[in-house]
Amino acid sequence: MTSMLERPATEQASATRRPLRTRADVVATRPVAAVTAAIWAAGVGLLVLGVVVALAWAVSSRGEDGITTPLRAASTLWLVAHHAPVVTGTATITLLPLLLLALPLLLLARAGRWAARITSTTTVPDVALIVLTGTATYVSVAFLVSQVAGIADASSPPVPVIVWSTVVALVGLGIGALQGSGLVTPLAARLPLLVRRGALAAAASGAALVALVGVVAVVAVALRWSTVTGLARGVAPGPWDMLGLFLLSLAYLPNLLVWTLAYVAGPGFAVGASVVVSPFSAGSGILPGAPLLGAIPPEAPAAAPLLMLLPVLAGLVGAAVLRRRGTLALRDEVVVDVGAAAAVGAATGVLCLLASGSLGSARLADLGPDALVTGLAVFGLVAAGALLWSLLAHALPTIWVREDAP
Structure with missing residues (x-):
């Protein structure tokens, strides 16, 4: 009887102690979601290209070079997928395959869509917060990759890597975040x-x-x-x-x-x-x-x-x-x-x-x-x-x- 009488008070006390999810808490989670999404997009892209390069290296005559060489080659290929030029000797390779560009764009769009949905983003300023935070994180990862990438005398300079990864991240995360927030249709309806x-x-x-x-x-x-x-x-x-x-x-x-x-x-x-x-x-x-x-x-x-x-x-x-x-x-x-x-x-x-x-x-x-x-x-x-x-x-x-x- 005593426990039955005390239960409502206990439940009321626990409900009182349970913190309400304020807007500040929601805003605080958006940078975390954006950073997570950007790291995921970069990691999956590196993994996919790493597997492809490792398999090609294994069946080629250069399989005895060790694991470091294919990893650095995969990192270079990942930078090339962002359209970053490759400098080899006295020549600069700027004619890069456009099909590879689809990989980071698709991954970033998926990551941006996830970040917007998980944080219940529904406004343009919140979308901008996710996109800018995720872009800064993604560019930082690209810069770190450029420091370890390279094969033979071929490498990608840091400045073009930063520029191209910024453009790709803004486009990919922007498209995904707008889709995840459901703002595409309302914004389009406002156009003349x-x-x-x-x-x-x-x-x-x-x-x-x-x-x-x-x-x-x-x-x-x-x-x-x-x-x-x-x-x-x-x-x-x-x-x-x-x-x-x-x-x-x-x-x-x-x-x-x-x-x-x-x-x-x-x-x-x-x-x-x-x-x-x-x-x-x-x-x-x-x-x-x-x-x-x-x-x-x-x-x-x-x-x-x-x-x-x-x-x-x-x-x-x-x-x-x-x-x-x-x-x-x-x-x-x-x-x-x-x-x-x-x-x-x-x-x-x-x-x-x-x-x-x-x-x-x-x-x-x-x-x-x-x-x-x-x-x-x-x-x-x-x-x-x-x-x-x-x-x-x-x-x-x-x-x-x-x-x-x-």
């Missing part, structure tokens, strides 16, 4: 109607352009398949060498697509100091012996300039998708078309910057498209296609408009 329509048209034009460029790249490799395979056998005579070459080519596949986009847009791309490959000029000069470059035709095909119609077609697709969302006044639709084309052109310029650089000296010193010229060319062609469709649609209002469109 024309901006939202422009983003839709830009996404549609960009997706169509990527698909069309992919088809062109596949056809180019297929038409020159014997040359590509011949160069591959010359570079990698053994089965393990061929596997390594295949993985390396796969890592550089996004670079190839960006180069193909520059070719389709008209400016083309440089392969060394004296060779420019475009629909109007032949790549008949002395080319490096990379297998994927075997897809370059020795002479510009007569119908190659017609490929410039593909960005125009992508602009048509973007304008058609825009019209599916409902009609706009002609002036507003022109503004949206030009804005969407500018976004696609700007994205193209950024990709050209990332997909260009140097692999050494002489013929490998200048590789890739000109970012400014290619971006402007894509902007002009996409805008031409979008404006053409919009003008036709306003002249013929029955073109592909849903009856229930808002």
Whole structure:
């Protein structure tokens, strides 16, 4: 009886002693979650690449070098995945595989999403706190890795490592934290109607352009398949060498697509100091012996300039998708078309910057498209296609408009 009478008082006392979770406590946990997320993203990335490098080292003839060499090589590869240049001797390698960049971005996005969800983050300042804290931690890890990374005489300087890891961490953690906080939809809803329509048209034009460029790249490799395979056998005579070459080519596949986009847009791309490959000029000069470059035709095909119609077609697709969302006044639709084309052109310029650089000296010193010229060319062609469709649609209002469109 006595215990029964005292139980409510005990429960009330324990409830009184139980501290309430204040906002200060929640804010205090966000830096901890951000630091944990950044360390996790860096650790998993290093682990994944470390396993790949260790397996490659074990099956190669250099398996007796010890565990230190593959670990340092994996650390260098992890820095390369962040697009940090590699200095070897007197040459600086800045043409790096874009596919590797997807690994840290995906890990950071997942880490940022987890940090936002576990701390119940729902405001922009709290997202900024997570992103900035996680970025500072991630950059610190990257700096420490750069101090121990390196293979033979190849290493990544600390300053580019800090710059590139900062950019990658801000983008990856920012995307993930916004998704985890659920702020993407509310923030997008606050944007003006024309901006939202422009983003839709830009996404549609960009997706169509990527698909069309992919088809062109596949056809180019297929038409020159014997040359590509011949160069591959010359570079990698053994089965393990061929596997390594295949993985390396796969890592550089996004670079190839960006180069193909520059070719389709008209400016083309440089392969060394004296060779420019475009629909109007032949790549008949002395080319490096990379297998994927075997897809370059020795002479510009007569119908190659017609490929410039593909960005125009992508602009048509973007304008058609825009019209599916409902009609706009002609002036507003022109503004949206030009804005969407500018976004696609700007994205193209950024990709050209990332997909260009140097692999050494002489013929490998200048590789890739000109970012400014290619971006402007894509902007002009996409805008031409979008404006053409919009003008036709306003002249013929029955073109592909849903009856229930808002």
